[in-house]
Amino acid sequence: MKIRxxxxxxxxxFQSGVPLVIGGLAIEHPEGLAGHSDGDVLLHAITDALLGAVSAGDIGSFFPPGDPRWKGADSAIFLKLALDEIHTAGYKIANVDTTLVLAAPKISPIAGEIRERVASLLDIPAGDVSIKAKTPEGMGMDHVAQAHAVVLLERIEEDSSLRVMHAEIEETVTVGTDEIDEMLKEMSRGRKPAVKKPAFDTEDFT
Ligand SMILES: [Zn+2]
Structure with a gap:
């Protein structure tokens, strides 16, 4: 399947005395969101959308709420794990669309900032992230923040140029095939490959 x-x-x-964090962005507000982690409702919804797209379970199956390790945790950790899951499954993000539902604070003045932050956490262009917000009219939920997220994934294609590079590297470099695969995977994600340095500097032995 090419897309998922x-x-x-x-x-x-909402709870007083807790800092408010939405989409990885700290927001000035008298109340924050209660939760075992930092309560980042938007990152949790996106994390679940990513995991759901590759049928890898949900945030609770990876990070049980009762686990003391995740008390007050930065939700970017959850998002990074979900990203690893989709990359391992052979997919990358095409775009993300989200809707926040909350009475306050007003999201529109900071939606651009949240978008930039979410895009950088996901390592995709801001143009592929959408942050919308609505107030919960008539729902009697003024002290609750909700987030909905939809993600579209597309298969990572190992194009022919990468295959040629793969062959060339194999001929000239004496590293394992697994390491070459990892480097090519990194390149295809548009990042610089993490070249493993030797455990010591050989010049130190002079
Ligand atoms: Zn949550």
Whole structure:
């Protein structure tokens, strides 16, 4: 399959004395979102959408709420794990669309900033991330923040130029095939490959 879709939803109650973090962005507000982690409702919804897209379970199966390791955790950790899961499955993000539902604070003035932050956490262009917000009219949920997220994934194609490079590297470099695969995977994601350095500097022995 060349494309896959994922959907995520989350909600957290507002609580005073807690910092408010939405989409990895710290926001000035008298209340924050209660939760075992930092309560980042938006990142949790996106994490679930990513995991759902590759049928890899949900955030709770990887990070059980009762686990003390995730108490007050930065939700970017959850997002990174979900990204690893989709890359391992052979997919990358095509685009992400989200809707926040909350009475306050107003999201529109900071939507651009949240978008930039989410895009950088996902390592994709801001143009592939959409942040929308609505107030929960008539729902009696003024002290709750909800987030919905939909992601579209597309298969990572190992194009012919990469295959040629693969052959050339294999001929000239004496590293394992697994390492070459990892380097090519990194390149195809548009990142610089992580070249493993030797454990010591040979010049030190002079
Ligand atoms: Zn959550």
């Amino acid at each position: 879709i994922g959907y995520g939803w989350d909600s957290h109650a």
